[in-house]
Amino acid sequence: MTSKPVLIGFIFGSSPIIYTDSSATPEDLIIQLDTAFNVHDSDTIVLGVRMNVIGNLVGHIGTKIPGMKNHAGGLELICRTLSRHGLRVVGEVACLPSLDNPRFFFPTRDHSSHMMLLRTFLLPRRYSLGLWARVLLRTYIFITSMLRSPNYLYQGLFLQVRKC
Amino acid sequence: MLRKLIPAVERKFGWKLDHNRYLVVGNAFSKFSVFLFTSGNRPPVCIAKAACNEAATEKCRNEYLVLKFLIGSPIKNIRSAEPMGTLHVSDQLFFLQEYVESDLLLGDLPLHRRAFIGRQFSIAVDHLSQIYDSTKKPQSVDSRSYSKCFQHGDFWLGNLGVRRNHLVLYDLEFSRILGTPLYDLLHFGIYYFRVLSNIGTYRITRPTTDSSSRSTDHRTLTLQADDIHTVFGSVNRYSEVMYAAIFAYISNCHIDHADALSLLLRFIGRDRSVENLPDNWESGIEPTYQIWRKKWSGS
Numbered sequence: 001m002t003s004k005p006v007l008i009g010f011i012f013g014s015s016p017i018i019y020t021d022s023s024a025t026p027e028d029l030i031i032q033l034d035t036a037f038n039v040h041d042s043d044t045i046v047l048g049v050r051m052n053v054i055g056n057l058v059g060h061i062g063t064k065i066p067g068m069k070n071h072a073g074g075l076e077l078i079c080r081t082l083s084r085h086g087l088r089v090v091g092e093v094a095c096l097p098s099l100d101n102p103r104f105f106f107p108t109r110d111h112s113s114h115m116m117l118l119r120t121f122l123l124p125r126r127y128s129l130g131l132w133a134r135v136l137l138r139t140y141i142f143i144t145s146m147l148r149s150p151n152y153l154y155q156g157l158f159l160q161v162r163k164c
Numbered sequence: 165m166l167r168k169l170i171p172a173v174e175r176k177f178g179w180k181l182d183h184n185r186y187l188v189v190g191n192a193f194s195k196f197s198v199f200l201f202t203s204g205n206r207p208p209v210c211i212a213k214a215a216c217n218e219a220a221t222e223k224c225r226n227e228y229l230v231l232k233f234l235i236g237s238p239i240k241n242i243r244s245a246e247p248m249g250t251l252h253v254s255d256q257l258f259f260l261q262e263y264v265e266s267d268l269l270l271g272d273l274p275l276h277r278r279a280f281i282g283r284q285f286s287i288a289v290d291h292l293s294q295i296y297d298s299t300k301k302p303q304s305v306d307s308r309s310y311s312k313c314f315q316h317g318d319f320w321l322g323n324l325g326v327r328r329n330h331l332v333l334y335d336l337e338f339s340r341i342l343g344t345p346l347y348d349l350l351h352f353g354i355y356y357f358r359v360l361s362n363i364g365t366y367r368i369t370r371p372t373t374d375s376s377s378r379s380t381d382h383r384t385l386t387l388q389a390d391d392i393h394t395v396f397g398s399v400n401r402y403s404e405v406m407y408a409a410i411f412a413y414i415s416n417c418h419i420d421h422a423d424a425l426s427l428l429l430r431f432i433g434r435d436r437s438v439e440n441l442p443d444n445w446e447s448g449i450e451p452t453y454q455i456w457r458k459k460w461s462g463s
Contacts, residue, residue: 104187104188104190105187105189106187106188110185112185113185113201116199117187123271124268124270124322125322127359128359128363128364129364130364130365131364
């Protein structure tokens with residue numbers, strides 16, 4: 001089983017398209033992403049990718065089973081697909097709470113900043129969540145604290161992609 | 165930009181920062197904060213605040229100046245971040261400040277709107293009375309019973325933390341060194357109610373490609389006329405706690421009732437931009453004030 005990422009927009013590059021329903025304006029988002037990513041040049045574009053968390057998780061487990069490596073989903077699948085088209089992922093930033101309303105940005109490979117974000121920022125703000133969202137947040141924090149690199153759990157990713 | 169910001173901070177302070185670790189937080193009013201870390205699983209050492217436009221830069225600058233003021237004139241049991249200088253990186257101005265870890269008061273908020281905690285109002289009153297005593301100017305305003313004093317400007321649960329019996333103040337961009345008393349307590353009370361009204365409004369929805377139905381955030385962040393009516397203009401359990409806090413505060417600060425009522429009316433009518441405020445909004449406030457005044461002075 002593989003995840004089905006949805007490419008939702010180009011942020012930098014020749015055709016910038018951003019969301020209309022985010023609390024941040026497109027200009028704000030560009031500056032925040034520009035800060036998060038180190039390099040921004042004409043050969044680079046940034047893609048916003050909405051991930052299928054369940055699919056990613058199953059895909060991740062799939063990679064642990066002998067002979068299932070090629071069934072891996074999520075970020076690995078995107079990287080492989082892009083490389084077949086002469087593109088290379090040079091930067092990855094995860095965002096929370098969602099790709100449509102991004103407010104927090106952190107490196108996908110850094111577990112500690114992710115945990116700090118969950119415990120310091122999101123947990124005290126759980127009052128605004130509905131019942132299922134509260135249960136999900138608690139479950140998410142529990143699972144995340146048990147894992148060393150939970151980068152397949154992210155729902156929203158921004159990828160910096162460059163021509164090879 | 166981060167590739168340049170981290171070495172610039174390292175050069176300024178002689179630190180060794182973790183280049184692969186950061187957190188960028190988009191704040192309200194086109195500002196953002198970058199949290200910087202040293203190696204190891206430690207809290208951030210520094211926050212670099214920046215803005216996306218000139219108006220937001222002014223807010224960041226104001227916060228920085230207020231932080232300098234608070235370091236120069238410390239208030240008992242009140243803590244804020246230490247300002248650590250400014251940096252220009254790739255045409256972007258960053259205001260650096262210390263990261264202060266605390267338990268956010270927002271985390272104590274009840275999960276049901278009918279079960280709000282009056283204890284948090286007592287904490288607010290105690291600390292705001294302390295702030296008034298420590299920062300009030302010697303001369304009173306136009307022969308009234310109060311003086312100008314430090315005003316946080318956005319004193320609500322999300323900007324307040326507790327650390328070792330100290331109240332930690334965050335987000336001081338709306339602060340005024342010469343503000344008015346009572347403003348912060350009224351702001352605290354009205355936004356406490358707004359936060360209670362937003363309990364459970366952030367929902368999970370199925371991802372969709374239709375941008376019009378994509379948002380999961382259904383909170384109302386601006387003040388409504390109904391909020392003013394419930395908190396200040398009608399007799400109910402919430403207004404009882406609010407007015408008890410007001411009376412405790414003015415008693416601690418030796419402000420008389422006529423001045424307190426005029427500050428309350430000014431807060432609603434002039435200082436806050438309330439949506440759909442009816443023309444006769446004042447008519448409900450004064451009777452409610454007097455009802456609770458009679459009750460609290462009689463008990």
